[in-house]
Amino acid sequence: MKEQKEMRTTRYINRGLTAILFTVLSLNLTFGQEIVDKIVAKVDNHIILKSEIEQAYAGFLSSGEAANFTGDARCYILEQIIETKLMLAMSELDSVDVDAGRVDYELQMRMQNIIAQVGSERAIQEAYGKSIDQLMEELRPNIEEQLKIGAQEENILSSVTVTPAEIRKFFNNIPKDSLPLFNTEFEIGTIIKKPVPNEAEVQKVKDQLMKIRERAMKGENFEVLAIENSQGPSGPDGGNLGMAKRGQFDPSYEAGALALKPGEISMPIVSSFGIHLIQLIEKRGNEFNSRHILITPKPTQQDIQKTSDLLDSLRTLILSDSITFAATAKQYSDDEGTKVNGGFLSGQFGTNRIPSDALDPTMFFIIDEMKEGDISKPEIIDMPDGSKAVQIIYYKSKIGPHKANMTDDYEKLKAATLGMKKAQKRSEYIKEKMKEVYVMVDPEFNRCGITNN
Numbered sequence: 001m002k003e004q005k006e007m008r009t010t011r012y013i014n015r016g017l018t019a020i021l022f023t024v025l026s027l028n029l030t031f032g033q034e035i036v037d038k039i040v041a042k043v044d045n046h047i048i049l050k051s052e053i054e055q056a057y058a059g060f061l062s063s064g065e066a067a068n069f070t071g072d073a074r075c076y077i078l079e080q081i082i083e084t085k086l087m088l089a090m091s092e093l094d095s096v097d098v099d100a101g102r103v104d105y106e107l108q109m110r111m112q113n114i115i116a117q118v119g120s121e122r123a124i125q126e127a128y129g130k131s132i133d134q135l136m137e138e139l140r141p142n143i144e145e146q147l148k149i150g151a152q153e154e155n156i157l158s159s160v161t162v163t164p165a166e167i168r169k170f171f172n173n174i175p176k177d178s179l180p181l182f183n184t185e186f187e188i189g190t191i192i193k194k195p196v197p198n199e200a201e202v203q204k205v206k207d208q209l210m211k212i213r214e215r216a217m218k219g220e221n222f223e224v225l226a227i228e229n230s231q232g233p234s235g236p237d238g239g240n241l242g243m244a245k246r247g248q249f250d251p252s253y254e255a256g257a258l259a260l261k262p263g264e265i266s267m268p269i270v271s272s273f274g275i276h277l278i279q280l281i282e283k284r285g286n287e288f289n290s291r292h293i294l295i296t297p298k299p300t301q302q303d304i305q306k307t308s309d310l311l312d313s314l315r316t317l318i319l320s321d322s323i324t325f326a327a328t329a330k331q332y333s334d335d336e337g338t339k340v341n342g343g344f345l346s347g348q349f350g351t352n353r354i355p356s357d358a359l360d361p362t363m364f365f366i367i368d369e370m371k372e373g374d375i376s377k378p379e380i381i382d383m384p385d386g387s388k389a390v391q392i393i394y395y396k397s398k399i400g401p402h403k404a405n406m407t408d409d410y411e412k413l414k415a416a417t418l419g420m421k422k423a424q425k426r427s428e429y430i431k432e433k434m435k436e437v438y439v440m441v442d443p444e445f446n447r448c449g450i451t452n453n
Contacts, residue, residue, distance in 0.1 A: 041078060041450075042440040043085035044092075053077055075448035082439065082450060083430050088145055089437050091152035098147045104248050106143050107136055115233070122236050133242040156429055162417045170417040171406055179403045185353040188367060189325050189343040189394035191314070192335040194387065195299035195307040205275050205297045209268045212293060213277055216265055222279045225293060231274070232294035239279075239291040246286055253278065257290045299388065304380060307390045311378040315392050319375060325394045334389070343394065349415035353399060363393070370395045 041048040056077045060066055066073070111132065118124050121132050128135065212229055216222050223238030230239050246254065253276060256269035260280035269276045274296030281289040299307075314332060317323045329343025338345060344352040356364070366376060376393040383389050402408060434451070441450045 038442075040442040040445060041082055041085075042438070043082055044089035044437050046085040046088060048078070048081050048085060052081060056081070072448065075445065075450075078441075078445055078448055079450060082441075084149055086430060086433055086437055086439075087149045087152050090433055091148040094152065094155070096148050096151050096155070098144055098151060100245075101247055102147060103140065103144050104245060106147065107139055108248065110139060110143065111136055120236065121233060131242065153426065157422045157425060160418065160422050160425055162414060162421060166421075167410070167414050167417045168406065170420070171404075171413050174404075179405075181401065181403055182355070182399075182409065184356040184401055185347070185399045186356065186359060186367065187352050187396035187398075188345050188354060188359075188363065189329060189352075189396060190335065190338055190345070190391060191311065191325075191329050191333045191343050191394075192338075192381070192389050192391045193307050193311055193332060194334045194383070194389045195303040197297035197299045198303055201297045201300060201303075202270075202275070205295050206268045209275060209277050209293065209295060213265055213267070216277075216279075222265065222291060222293075226291060229295065230293040231296055232292065234292070235294070239293055241290055241292065243284070243287050243289045246288075253292070257288060258283070296387075304388055304390065308378040308380070311390050311392050315375050315378070318394075325375070325396075344396075349412045351411045352396075366393055367395045372397050 037049050037051045039047045040050045040053060053074055057074055060069075060073055060077065069076075114135075115121055115124060115132075118127065124135065125131060130138075212225055216225055223240070226235055226239030229235075232239070234241055241249075246258075248254075249257075250271040250273060252269060252271040253273075256266050256276070257278045257280055260266055260278065262280055262282050264280055266276070266278040269278060274294050277293040279291050281291065283289075310332075314323075314328050318325050318328055324342075326342025326344070329339050333339040333343055335343075341352070345354050347353045347355070347358075370376060370393075372395055374395050376391075376395075378390050378392050381389055381391045399408060404413065406413065439451070441448070
């Protein structure tokens with residue numbers, strides 16, 4: 001038993017404090033597929049279907065966890081789903097409220113990820129026979145449930161803290177021959193700046209859109225013009241964006257659309273995505289339906305060089321200690337993923353240390369030619385959307401392979417200690433609430449030892 005406890009303790013560090021998690025509450029895009037199903041468990045008013053277990057089990061078998069898992073995986077999955085349903089039931093009893101704007105934001109992000117994986121909105125529509133709006137409405141209840149569960153867990157666990165003494169005790173309880181070995185880690189910062197198109201290029205796009213607008217005003221079909229001219233992802237679908245609530249789109253786009261009457265076409269409107277012609281289709285309470293033609297001005301080589309010169313001057317100031325890299329990144333970087341962290345890539349446990357095997361190969365080869373403390377010269381890079389940007393890289397430090405210790409790995413040990421305390425508190429909470437909330441489990445899963453009440 002002691003060895004098992006020590007192995008579990010070590011695993012908290014090695015695996016980032018996470019148990020085997022399954023995406024049982026995420027939407028599986030299997031629309032139109034008939035499944036012979038039945039209810040296998042019920043938690044308060046929430047049911048669990050056999051198909052949920054089987055979908056999660058299939059995902060488990062294809063994961064790297066299956067090879068090392070001992071025990072009844074379906075029982076483990078059912079137990080995990082029951083716990084999430086219990087959290088959902090308690091969130092409702094405790095009147096946990098989720099902001100509609102947050103649900104909309106998460107919904108948009110999830111749908112963007114699905115579109116990126118499938119390839120396009122049209123591909124999704126052809127594959128599943130449903131519009132993006134229909135798919136989003138089917139996703140909405142799942143997203144709202146996930147956010148409620150997260151909020152409930154946050155309410156329960158937010159007060160959990162650890163002291164330095166607890167961290168040291170946690171570390172000392174790990175057998176010396178079981179201390180995890182960490183690979184080489186790097187602290188790396190980056191500043192990415194997108195060139196701003198000059199006014200002449202912006203005006204050129206506005207003039208182009210005005211000519212398209214004139215064609216539409218003379219009777220040409222707006223959707224056909226969007227298919228022919230729009231550079232946005234909705235272009236192939238005639239620029240149609242579907243019904244949307246206020247607050248979902250870029251403020252400039254939304255203001256321009258809502259200023260129109262149904263059927264009207266706007267003048268060119270500048271947003272963070274480019275320049276639009278907008279046609280309002282309808283307004284319905286707090287929602288509106290619109291279509292648009294988007295063209296994004298492209299920076300010239302001179303614009304790119306101007307951005308490169310700016311980053312080069314900032315690099316000189318940082319190297320002369322006139323300004324810190326973190327302050328520069330927060331002020332100038334256009335990379336939203338890193339600027340809030342002072343430009344540094346985020347690693348595990350809230351640190352800025354990235355394991356070598358998790359580092360992007362391109363980044364690795366760049367820093368391989370640098371010394372600690374160096375900042376690379378500005379380099380033009382290709383962004384995921386095909387646009388150009390300029391980047392500088394700060395190679396702050398390198399930590400060689402080592403066994404876990406209190407000096408180099410304090411933040412990791414702190415996170416591991418905190419994670420274990422939170423897991424214990426969550427387990428105690430679940431055990432207590434299982435006595436209060438109605439739980440029914442089908443006899444098929446009696447072997448799992450989950451108590452009916």
